[in-house]
Amino acid sequence: MQSFTELELIEPLQRALRAENYTVPTPIQAGAIPHLLAGRDLLGCAQTGTGKTAAFALPMLQRLSATGPDGRRPGAGPRRMRSLVLTPTRELAIQIGDSFRAYGRHLGLRQAVIFGGVGQKPQVEALARGLDILIATPGRLLDLMAQGHLLLDRIEIFVLDEADRMLDMGFIHDIRKVIAALPTRRQSLFFSATMPPDIARLAAGILKDPVEIAVTPVASTAERIEQRVLFVEPAQKRALLAQILKDQAIDRALVFTRTKHGANRVAESLARGRIAAEAIHGNKSQSARQRALENFRSGRTRVLVATDIAARGIDIDGISHVINYELPNVPESYVHRIGRTARAGAAGIAISFCDAEERAYLRDIEKLIRQRVPVVADHPFATGDGSVRAGAEEGGIATPRPAPQPRGSGRRGRARPPRR
Ligand code: AMP
Numbered sequence: 001m002q003s004f005t006e007l008e009l010i011e012p013l014q015r016a017l018r019a020e021n022y023t024v025p026t027p028i029q030a031g032a033i034p035h036l037l038a039g040r041d042l043l044g045c046a047q048t049g050t051g052k053t054a055a056f057a058l059p060m061l062q063r064l065s066a067t068g069p070d071g072r073r074p075g076a077g078p079r080r081m082r083s084l085v086l087t088p089t090r091e092l093a094i095q096i097g098d099s100f101r102a103y104g105r106h107l108g109l110r111q112a113v114i115f116g117g118v119g120q121k122p123q124v125e126a127l128a129r130g131l132d133i134l135i136a137t138p139g140r141l142l143d144l145m146a147q148g149h150l151l152l153d154r155i156e157i158f159v160l161d162e163a164d165r166m167l168d169m170g171f172i173h174d175i176r177k178v179i180a181a182l183p184t185r186r187q188s189l190f191f192s193a194t195m196p197p198d199i200a201r202l203a204a205g206i207l208k209d210p211v212e213i214a215v216t217p218v219a220s221t222a223e224r225i226e227q228r229v230l231f232v233e234p235a236q237k238r239a240l241l242a243q244i245l246k247d248q249a250i251d252r253a254l255v256f257t258r259t260k261h262g263a264n265r266v267a268e269s270l271a272r273g274r275i276a277a278e279a280i281h282g283n284k285s286q287s288a289r290q291r292a293l294e295n296f297r298s299g300r301t302r303v304l305v306a307t308d309i310a311a312r313g314i315d316i317d318g319i320s321h322v323i324n325y326e327l328p329n330v331p332e333s334y335v336h337r338i339g340r341t342a343r344a345g346a347a348g349i350a351i352s353f354c355d356a357e358e359r360a361y362l363r364d365i366e367k368l369i370r371q372r373v374p375v376v377a378d379h380p381f382a383t384g385d386g387s388v389r390a391g392a393e394e395g396g397i398a399t400p401r402p403a404p405q406p407r408g409s410g411r412r413g414r415a416r417p418p419r420r
Helices: 011-019 027-037 052-067 090-103 121-128 138-146 163-168 172-180 197-206 218-223 234-245 260-272 286-298 331-338 356-369
Strands: 042-045 083-086 111-114 133-136 157-160 187-192 211-214 225-231 253-256 277-280 303-306 321-324 348-354
Touching (some): 011 052, 011 090, 027 042, 027 052, 027 211, 042 052, 052 083, 052 090, 052 157, 083 138, 083 172, 090 133, 121 138, 133 138, 163 187, 163 197, 187 197, 234 260, 260 303, 277 286, 321 331, 331 356
Parallel strands (some): 042 187, 083 157, 111 133, 157 187, 225 348, 253 321
């Protein structure tokens, strides 16, 4: 197995990685870092959870520190940014900023994160000095550009993160505007979890002779996760959820609903049943979202209820269970959702509720992941036809099925290799 010391990363980065306890690069890191250090463009097909943030952040930090912070262009005016990471959501922007800060802690480069929904003054002040690394969501970035607070004409490295999500969220025109403001001579990195034709076309317009790296194709993410589906009437879903969450095997559950209102209603009904739950979605104020995330991260709330958009990219380790209160109509979203558990090699359980109208979604999902999702037929609110497809369930709904070989004792949900 390759270690980070075999990659040509400078000592201050190696030191930071040791502090983070990273020893072995993930496949996207091992594949991308040497090419990125050499200045190549990259087309990365990878979702969050694969370590893609470090895959682009480490070589960026190294290249920027080789010429910076100011050495490359003494006398250049302020407000000029040397690199830009464009990402769809505030949560992702903040997490990427945290990663750059952690990996770059010994380098002294200047960075800032800008996103909408909060006052712009501190962001404008951060930009005023010019930055080595700017991490931004598209709307606020264009806003501040229009107000003359920054220029992108000296960008040396540009990263477009979660491109498929950007398009889903309707950012295509914003992306084009940002790209038009970049210099043609630059290094460009493009990441997307999926690569449908419109995304591939967008990438082709941004990248020059890119190295292409694809990791964990959608189907294989699903293989690490224990999945099960429970057939249930819509009116019984709340009661079923409350029942399942009584199981203390659930350390930290992320519950998905299709709509924002649904997320609120589910969180409220759980709270009434004295299950500590909070909803997170785009309607809430930034501080409310951050607080909800922090409570979840620290374990104060055991259950976070989210929509696909709100949860996308949330980087929280130790989510033991993902519960699909409603199945998504886009099958890829199912894979994104269940991928929130089972991070960094840990095991995870994904439980999906499926009512009669969602059967078609389930079929699409099973086609995509090329697996049958086992049915739990005997639960208190079963619709009665679950037995049509016999389930392989043993034990509780929320507990892992007995593994074929002994597991590490005590540590629930962590698939540790047996010692010996
Ligand atoms: P990402 O796909 O960038 O969202 O990263 C997923 C998670 O894996 C984050 O919590 C990272 O801190 C963690 N991570 C990334 N690279 C490594 C590595 N080489 N070793 C251990 N953890 C890592």
